[in-house]
Amino acid sequence: MAAVIIVYALLALFELIPIIKSRSWRHIAVCGVLFVISFALAILLKLKVRVPSMLLLLGDLLRSWHLAY
Amino acid sequence: MRIDKGRISGLQFMFLIACYYQASSLLTAFQTGVTKQDTWIMVLIGSILSLPFLWAVRTLMVTFPDKNLIQILSEVYGPVIGKILGLLYLWYFLTVASLNLMDLADFTKGTIMTRTPSPVMAAVCILVASIAVRRGIRLVAKYGPLFTIIAAFIFVLSTLLVVNQIKLEHYLPIFSLPPKKYLQGAHISTTIPFGEHITFLMIHPAALLSRRDTGKYLFLGFAVGALTLFITTLRDIGVLGNTVDLFTVPSLMTLRLVHVGPTISRTEILFSVIFMILLFFKITVLFYVTVLTVAQLFNIKSYQHLILTVGSLIVVYGITLYPNPQKHAASAQEVEPVIWTLFELFIPLLTSIVAKIRKLPKVKEA
Numbered sequence: 001m002a003a004v005i006i007v008y009a010l011l012a013l014f015e016l017i018p019i020i021k022s023r024s025w026r027h028i029a030v031c032g033v034l035f036v037i038s039f040a041l042a043i044l045l046k047l048k049v050r051v052p053s054m055l056l057l058l059g060d061l062l063r064s065w066h067l068a069y
Numbered sequence: 070m071r072i073d074k075g076r077i078s079g080l081q082f083m084f085l086i087a088c089y090y091q092a093s094s095l096l097t098a099f100q101t102g103v104t105k106q107d108t109w110i111m112v113l114i115g116s117i118l119s120l121p122f123l124w125a126v127r128t129l130m131v132t133f134p135d136k137n138l139i140q141i142l143s144e145v146y147g148p149v150i151g152k153i154l155g156l157l158y159l160w161y162f163l164t165v166a167s168l169n170l171m172d173l174a175d176f177t178k179g180t181i182m183t184r185t186p187s188p189v190m191a192a193v194c195i196l197v198a199s200i201a202v203r204r205g206i207r208l209v210a211k212y213g214p215l216f217t218i219i220a221a222f223i224f225v226l227s228t229l230l231v232v233n234q235i236k237l238e239h240y241l242p243i244f245s246l247p248p249k250k251y252l253q254g255a256h257i258s259t260t261i262p263f264g265e266h267i268t269f270l271m272i273h274p275a276a277l278l279s280r281r282d283t284g285k286y287l288f289l290g291f292a293v294g295a296l297t298l299f300i301t302t303l304r305d306i307g308v309l310g311n312t313v314d315l316f317t318v319p320s321l322m323t324l325r326l327v328h329v330g331p332t333i334s335r336t337e338i339l340f341s342v343i344f345m346i347l348l349f350f351k352i353t354v355l356f357y358v359t360v361l362t363v364a365q366l367f368n369i370k371s372y373q374h375l376i377l378t379v380g381s382l383i384v385v386y387g388i389t390l391y392p393n394p395q396k397h398a399a400s401a402q403e404v405e406p407v408i409w410t411l412f413e414l415f416i417p418l419l420t421s422i423v424a425k426i427r428k429l430p431k432v433k434e435a
Contacts, residue, residue: 007192011378015375016378018374027371027375030363030367034363034375038385038386041385053392055405055408056396062408067407068403069249069407
């Protein structure tokens with residue numbers, strides 16, 4: 001867990017802090033949202049929580065509609 | 070407005086396309102698992118079926134020479150539908166980048182660095198690719214010609230070394246499977262390796278291309294890639310016969326069988342190296358395109374401070390996609406061709422038709 005937090009802290013240091021300094025709000029919002037999604041996924045994976053696969057879910061949906069092979 | 074001001078020549082654009090397809094040509098297991106010894110026919114049919122869609126992509130490139138895919142969608146469908154389609158394409162590029170990254174990580178773990186976890190391999194690959202992406206399309210495309218030539222050399226050499234093991238009876242029986250399998254095989258060929266030409270719509274504004282050169286370089290790059298895929302499939306089936314569908318990377322197994330005297334053996338190391346080089350190139354292109362799509366979609370002027378965040382997302386998202394390579398292969402055979410049809414075949418074709426009907430781009434009056 002510590003390794004994940006350190007990696008993301010370094011990521012924030014190199015990417016988020018420069019754009020926060022630049023006060024480009026749109027850039028901060030986009031980067032922030034992507035960062036939060038990525039960090040949350042990394043934490044969930046580290047905690048061995050089963051994150052549902054988007055492609056497997058889509059596969060189940062297409063199979064129920066008889067659209068898959 | 071172009072976010073990355075870098076420019077590439079027409080020739081570099083062609084080699085980028087060729088190298089991109091060559092990387093796909095090494096992963097033929099999705100197809101061999103379905104159509105077995107008839108896969109080479111499916112590759113041929115798939116490449117022919119891809120031509121009208123490649124023409125649609127060429128039409129969009131010629132009609133909108135200064136606009137990338139996201140800008141084209143906004144112009145053709147308006148800002149709202151354009152943005153929705155743009156978001157869908159962001160998901161598409163992110164997913165394809167993640168899938169290729171996990172392929173590379175799983176391959177490296179399975180063959181060379183067996184004790185290194187796949188996520189670590191994926192993270193290291195993205196970290197190196199981020200250096201190229203940060204420098205823009207000029208650096209990404211710069212190594213395309215070199216990689217293509219090295220790949221072609223190793224590919225020809227390795228094929229010559231296994232010629233003596235190719236048996237004509239391995240191609241028989243022809244057309245002995247149920248018709249549905251052939252439909253599925255042709256669909257996989259058309260979408261998974263060839264349909265990814267949609268990616269080049271994000272890059273073409275950076276290429277210095279005349280109207281005539283656009284089609285020429287696009288089709289030449291496609292021809293090199295399709296020919297590589299066709300010969301690779303033909304060689305692997307010729308050597309492995311009906312066992313070809315048992316392996317996740319048939320080319321690796323083919324080259325393991327090379328044995329010319331006591332000195333020339335274990336040539337699969339050549340394949341492993343070229344596989345990693347080509348797949349790394351493809352991942353870099355997809356990584357660049359994903360970052361550019363994010364920047365374009367949200368009107369961000371500089372994409373440099375998005376690279377590592379998007380890269381981290383590609384890695385963690387890739388880990389969540391499939392629990393193992395077997396699930397990935399099954400999904401690539403049964404589900405992915407259906408999903409990718411929307412992105413790679415339907416939307417580009419529809420967009421080129423709508424642009425024609427609406428007589429776009431509209432010429433501004435002075």
